[in-house]
Amino acid sequence: MQPKNIHNLFNDFIDDHLCFVYRGSFSNKTVTNLTNLVVGSLDDVSGFVSLRNRLSFLMIESIQNIAKHGDKSEDKSGGEGFFLTRNVGNTFFITTANVMEGENVSALREILEKVNTAADKNELKNLYVTVLTDKKISDKGGAGLGLIEMARKTEQKLEFDFVPLDEKNSLFYLQLRIMNKKALENPDVEPSIPISVARNFYERSCKDDFVMLHRGSFSEDVIFPVLNMVEHDMLRHALSIQKKMFFVLVELLQNISKHSYIKNGEREGIFVMGQRTNQYILATGNYIHNSEVELLKNQLVQINGVEKAQLKDLYRELLREETETISENAGLGLIDIARESKEKLLFDFYPVNSEISFFSIVTTL
Amino acid sequence: MNPIFLEKTKKSPKILLDKEKGLFEISGRSIQEDSAKFYTPIIEWIKEYAANPNPVTDFQFNLEYFNSSSAKLIVKILFELERILKTPNKINVTWIYEENDDVSKERGEEIASTVKLPFEMKAIPSTT
Numbered sequence: 043m044q045p046k047n048i049h050n051l052f053n054d055f056i057d058d059h060l061c062f063v064y065r066g067s068f069s070n071k072t073v074t075n076l077t078n079l080v081v082g083s084l085d086d087v088s089g090f091v092s093l094r095n096r097l098s099f100l101m102i103e104s105i106q107n108i109a110k111h112g113d114k115s116e117d118k119s120g121g122e123g124f125f126l127t128r129n130v131g132n133t134f135f136i137t138t139a140n141v142m143e144g145e146n147v148s149a150l151r152e153i154l155e156k157v158n159t160a161a162d163k164n165e166l167k168n169l170y171v172t173v174l175t176d177k178k179i180s181d182k183g184g185a186g187l188g189l190i191e192m193a194r195k196t197e198q199k200l201e202f203d204f205v206p207l208d209e210k211n212s213l214f215y216l217q218l219r220i221m222n223k224k225a226l227e228n229p230d231v232e233p234s235i236p237i238s239v240a241r242n243f244y245e246r247s248c249k250d251d252f253v254m255l256h257r258g259s260f261s262e263d264v265i266f267p268v269l270n271m272v273e274h275d276m277l278r279h280a281l282s283i284q285k286k287m288f289f290v291l292v293e294l295l296q297n298i299s300k301h302s303y304i305k306n307g308e309r310e311g312i313f314v315m316g317q318r319t320n321q322y323i324l325a326t327g328n329y330i331h332n333s334e335v336e337l338l339k340n341q342l343v344q345i346n347g348v349e350k351a352q353l354k355d356l357y358r359e360l361l362r363e364e365t366e367t368i369s370e371n372a373g374l375g376l377i378d379i380a381r382e383s384k385e386k387l388l389f390d391f392y393p394v395n396s397e398i399s400f401f402s403i404v405t406t407l
Numbered sequence: 408m409n410p411i412f413l414e415k416t417k418k419s420p421k422i423l424l425d426k427e428k429g430l431f432e433i434s435g436r437s438i439q440e441d442s443a444k445f446y447t448p449i450i451e452w453i454k455e456y457a458a459n460p461n462p463v464t465d466f467q468f469n470l471e472y473f474n475s476s477s478a479k480l481i482v483k484i485l486f487e488l489e490r491i492l493k494t495p496n497k498i499n500v501t502w503i504y505e506e507n508d509d510v511s512k513e514r515g516e517e518i519a520s521t522v523k524l525p526f527e528m529k530a531i532p533s534t535t
Contacts (some may be wrong), residue, residue, distance in 0.1 A: 227416045266417055275489040281533065285472070285510035292474045294440050300440055354517065361482045362521050382510075 045390035063255040081265035089222035132225035137240035217332035254315040259308040302328035327402035434469035442476035469503035
């Protein structure tokens with residue numbers, strides 16, 4: 043993963059107020075962390091504060107669909123799958139993907155089509171009761187009921203797709219659309235993001251090895267659910283790796299929430315986590331004022347030019363210094379990141395306009 | 408001196424500073440953004456304490472995580488505690504970390520090396 047990939051990802055979701063992607067195993071804790079993250083970042087202007095409960099419900103329901111029905115690897119506590127949520131305009135999209143047995147596809151498709159052809163709330167309710175009492179379906183764990191609930195709560199058609207993986211398995215994509223009051227008043231101007239966009243993105247996340255992406259406004263409190271997510275994900279690793287990750291992550295995220303350029307009252311940024319065998323990649327990107335580019339660049343070049351052992355000396359020196367200018371504090375954070383990185387820091391700056399640039403940094407652990 | 412007691416939160420550590428009972432402890436997570444603001448009253452307290460300390464001070468750090476701005480303020484606290492060395496009174500700092508936690512150990516040793524205080528590294532059994 044290169045700084046330019048982070049810049050591209052940031053721009054791919056440029057219209058999103060919030061975008062969160064997670065690929066991996068889904069435990070109950072993951073569900074809680076994810077809903078906290080999304081619901082916690084809703085602000086008054088989003089028009090979704092009053093829909094908070096409905097959003098949580100729908101997120102939980104779709105993630106539990108993965109947890110229950112997704113393919114379970116032996117070493118994982120929950121099911122494996124993919125989750126993507128985006129808030130664009132006045133619409134929220136929740137997309138999930140999980141592996142299922144190909145032989146169950148036609149039955150699931152049938153339920154989905156029934157749900158989508160139900161003319162109104164009443165018909166959905168009747169369908170709900172039918173499925174509830176149908177013994178044939180109920181022993182499948184009630185997948186059908188969840189889907190009907192989703193349709194009732196979103197009041198929109200369920201979008202879905204099945205992609206055969208091999209002779210036995212298929213990938214099942216499901217996308218929910220939740221519109222707030224403004225969107226319902228004027229649905230024609232709302233973004234129409236087809237499910238294929240999420241599908242392409244899932245394939246890209248597999249190809250580029252990234253497991254988490256968060257794009258949105260980074261305030262001090264928004265970063266905590268992200269920290270919780272990563273922390274929970276790292277529990278299966280040795281303590282020292284967990285600690286390294288956390289130390290680096292805190293510095294990276296707080297670099298955005300403390301030092302990034304405030305545009306329209308928000309500190310917009312992106313965090314991406316990648317995973318390869320024995321290797322984690324943590325990357326962030328955010329706007330900075332053009333007048334700060336030179337200083338930051340010099341600091342990073344200096345840090346990259348120093349050997350690991352010397353970095354520690356540099357760190358100690360800065361710790362002892364009495365003065366506390368903002369740039370020095372930022373410098374200490376960057377050294378913190380560099381000393382735990384396996385490789386030199388990768389970074390770049392992309393001019394946006396006469397006032398700001400986009401700064402992106404990639405570290406490997 | 409009035410004691411200071413702050414419960415730990417998801418971002419700030421538990422603070423227990425009680426001269427009368429002889430308890431001096433900072434523990435938990437110290438990852439608040441504005442560390443300077445958080446630690447200002449604590450440093451003020453320690454300044455006052457160091458001017459008139461107990462015969463023996465055992466100061467304990469048990470920090471799971473701390474961000475870079477906290478690291479700087481921890482050192483500042485230690486600088487204030489160094490004043491006690493100039494008096495006949497005793498001061499000892501204990502840095503507690505979970506065994507197998509090389510990162511916290513290393514960070515503690517580093518912080519220790521910035522000051523002249525007697526510093527004890529103490530491993531406790533892992534909770535996880």
